[in-house]
Amino acid sequence: MGPDRGAVAMRLVDQVVRFALVTAAAAAIGGWPTNPAVAFAPSAQQVLPAQPTAAGASAPEPSTLRSVTAAPGRDATLTIRTLPPLPGIRLSLDDTTVTTNEAGIATVTQQRNTGTHTLTLLDAALETPDRRYAFSRWVGQRDPEQAFTPTLGDLPMRGDSTVTATFSVQYAVTAQFVDQGGIVIDPAMVTSATVRSDTGAVLPIATAGPTWLEAIRPSRGNKYEVENVSYSWQSMTISGTNVVDAGRQSFTPAQTPDVTVVGQFHDLTVVGYDALLGHGAGEQAVLTLPDGTVRAAPLDGDHGVVFPHLPRGTYQVTITAGASIVGDHQVRLSRDVTLRAPVISAVDIAILAGSLVLVAVGLVIIGRRHLARRLVAPFRPEALAEVEVR
Numbered sequence: 001m002g003p004d005r006g007a008v009a010m011r012l013v014d015q016v017v018r019f020a021l022v023t024a025a026a027a028a029i030g031g032w033p034t035n036p037a038v039a040f041a042p043s044a045q046q047v048l049p050a051q052p053t054a055a056g057a058s059a060p061e062p063s064t065l066r067s068v069t070a071a072p073g074r075d076a077t078l079t080i081r082t083l084p085p086l087p088g089i090r091l092s093l094d095d096t097t098v099t100t101n102e103a104g105i106a107t108v109t110q111q112r113n114t115g116t117h118t119l120t121l122l123d124a125a126l127e128t129p130d131r132r133y134a135f136s137r138w139v140g141q142r143d144p145e146q147a148f149t150p151t152l153g154d155l156p157m158r159g160d161s162t163v164t165a166t167f168s169v170q171y172a173v174t175a176q177f178v179d180q181g182g183i184v185i186d187p188a189m190v191t192s193a194t195v196r197s198d199t200g201a202v203l204p205i206a207t208a209g210p211t212w213l214e215a216i217r218p219s220r221g222n223k224y225e226v227e228n229v230s231y232s233w234q235s236m237t238i239s240g241t242n243v244v245d246a247g248r249q250s251f252t253p254a255q256t257p258d259v260t261v262v263g264q265f266h267d268l269t270v271v272g273y274d275a276l277l278g279h280g281a282g283e284q285a286v287l288t289l290p291d292g293t294v295r296a297a298p299l300d301g302d303h304g305v306v307f308p309h310l311p312r313g314t315y316q317v318t319i320t321a322g323a324s325i326v327g328d329h330q331v332r333l334s335r336d337v338t339l340r341a342p343v344i345s346a347v348d349i350a351i352l353a354g355s356l357v358l359v360a361v362g363l364v365i366i367g368r369r370h371l372a373r374r375l376v377a378p379f380r381p382e383a384l385a386e387v388e389v390r
Contacts, residue, residue: 216229315330
């Protein structure tokens with residue numbers, strides 16, 4: 001029995017070795033797993049419940065039965081800023097909508113990819129009670145031709161990037177009109193007013209109520225900066241004349257939204273006097289303003305009248321004095337002026353006429369000497385003597 005049992009054992013070992021060699025060869029040729037235990041493991045559909053262990057816990061499933069997914073790639077984040085910082089501005093990246101936070105920042109994160117995307121500024125304008133915001137340009141975009149459009153196309157998401165939407169800001173500016181002494185001018189007197197921005201644009205200003213003016217704008221160039229806009233007064237028209245010197249007064253709305261402009265006003269005194277005798281003359285003064293408006297005022301006991309607080313400009317003045325002859329006078333009012341207007345009265349005309357007659361007679365006498373001799377001959381001494389002899 002002993003030798004037979006040994007032979008049987010040897011044959012069994014030999015069969016196991018051969019089976020292992022065949023299995024290994026089949027795995028190499030047919031793609032079987034090299035682990036024999038795995039090669040004979042049941043399929044996923046045939047997995048049986050895990051058997052309890054000695055401790056009563058479930059044995060772990062074979063590693064080949066776990067769900068296998070691709071490892072996620074790195075993310076790309078697009079950061080959108082607004083300048084100046086504006087909360088509540090909506091933007092969309094493809095189908096994703098985001099809103100800027102209190103710092104004026106919004107972000108969109110996606111898995112990195114090689115595709116292109118579209119970013120759209122949904123709120124290109126914003127208005128508050130005292131501010132108006134309008135989209136100006138993008139900073140940090142790839143395509144310069146898209147800098148001034150609310151939509152950016154062909155935007156990559158291959159890595160982190162930042163773009164900035166810059167806005168210009170308008171302020172509500174209210175103007176107050178005063179004279180050089182600080183006296184407030186009724187806005188109803190102001191027919192128009194204009195200012196010139198530091199870019200050279202001339203803009204009208206409301207004479208009553210606010211005017212929206214650009215106060216802050218993105219700085220020129222590819223920078224994350226803003227700058228204040230300044231203006232200078234060009235005109236303040238009253239009664240058809242400009243009472244300010246263009247460019248002499250300026251303001252910055254971002255610093256002073258309520259501005260004061262100073263106009264020049266002066267007094268005009270008109271005095272009528274007799275052109276020949278020099279005493280006061282005339283009944284009233286008639287003033288024609290630069291816009292053609294006519295004012296008349298009676299002369300006082302001293303034959304004078306004052307037209308107070310007139311806007312700087314050129315005026316026409318005349319004196320009425322009945323049948324007297326008067327002339328028109330042009331006055332450039334750039335300071336307080338007193339105009340002495342001559343009046344030619346009837347007495348002046350008579351005196352002038354008499355003087356002309358005397359002059360004419362004198363010329364005739366001088367021109368005709370023989371006539372003069374005949375006229376004075378009877379009064380000569382010789383003639384008188386002859387008469388006395390008789």
